[in-house]
Amino acid sequence: MTTRAPGRKNGGADARPPAGRSEVGALLRDWRLRRRVSQLELALRAESSARHISFVETGRAKPSEEFVLKLAEHLDVPVRDRNALLLAAGYAPRFARTPLDDPSMAALRTGLDQLLRGFEPYPALVVDATYQVVAANRGIAALLDGLPEHLLAPPPNAMRIVLHPEGLAPRIRNLREWRGHLLHQMERQIALQRSAELRALYEEVAAYPVEDPGEDTVTDGQVPHFALPLRIEHEGQVLSFMSSISTFNTPMDVTVAELAVETLLPADPATVKFLQDRG
Incomplete structure (x- = not known):
């Protein structure tokens, strides 16, 4: 039995044998739950499938760099945490943190x-x-x-x-x-x-x-x-x-x-x- 790699629509990720939840998968699942978004809803937003989202979250599929960023965008993940997601997926941070006095x-x-x-x-x-x-x-x-x-x-x-x-x-x-x-x-x-x-x-x-600041007097x-x-x-x-x-x-x-x-x-x-x- 063979496994077909998800197509381009699924973010260019390569399937791999089940190996426990990956770090990036756990983080993405946590952000999805924080936003109260179902796997199906997130898949529709990201033009993917609920099956592929599930595979990413459980570590059965490794998401591409662009797919991580796409999911982060649709989950409204803060920019600082998007760097953390990229690192967890094995990619370099995308967003700099430049001091204001630079x-x-x-x-x-x-x-x-x-x-x-x-x-x-x-x-x-x-x-x-x-x-x-x-x-x-x-x-x-x-x-x-x-x-x-x-x-x-x-x-x-x-x-x-x-x-x-x-x-x-x-x-x-x-x-x-x-x-x-x-x-x-x-x-x-x-x-x-x-x-x-x-x-x-x-x-x-x-x-x-x-x-107790007392009454806040408000005139009619x-x-x-x-x-x-x-x-x-x-x-x-x-x-x-x-x-x-x-x-x-x-x-x-x-x-x-x-x-x-x-x-x-x-x-x-x-x-x-x-x-x-x-x-």
Whole structure:
């Protein structure tokens, strides 16, 4: 009895005798289960067959480099972990991880600085995968005025700054709601990524004590909110912001893939006037 090698449609993989689940097969299966995708659904997305996906996951077929990348794309695997998949399959990593201070990143740094400055007087910042702040504008600097040095010392971490009892937390009028939003955001990221560093950060900030901030007074005349606002007291005024997060499209570098630009949009006319008057 002979075994026919899967055709080109199946990613150019060569069949081999059953030999236990391969490392790349186990990783791909784990990512598929994380995404709650069946073998059949993944096969349809990748123009393959459920049988071939099963063979790859159990180690009966060795996937080609391009097929590994195709499955990773359809499973929305982070760029950093796509390198891990390639290594597990016996291939070289495809995506570099270039430090932001590398000369080749000069255009990126310039673009980010221009973006942040262009957003002023509204606050905006850039964070990496573990919420380390890599750039911020004057709007953010104003909100952080008066915070202790140990929270602002390089590299500052946005989650620590916001949730630490010596950070912005005492100034946030809807702290319990905003804290719950941030922790839920981190939980989703942890569920989708393999990051011990992010898990450690989550456990740290989730353990911070939370004092009762009292009533968050909201007047009937305020603009209706279409998303949860961040309501923060600053210079005797309660400012209200909506948070928007942007990432790079189709990044080819791990560093770039893990950057996120967060902008704080004024959520009411009073916040617009306050910031523009001080801009």
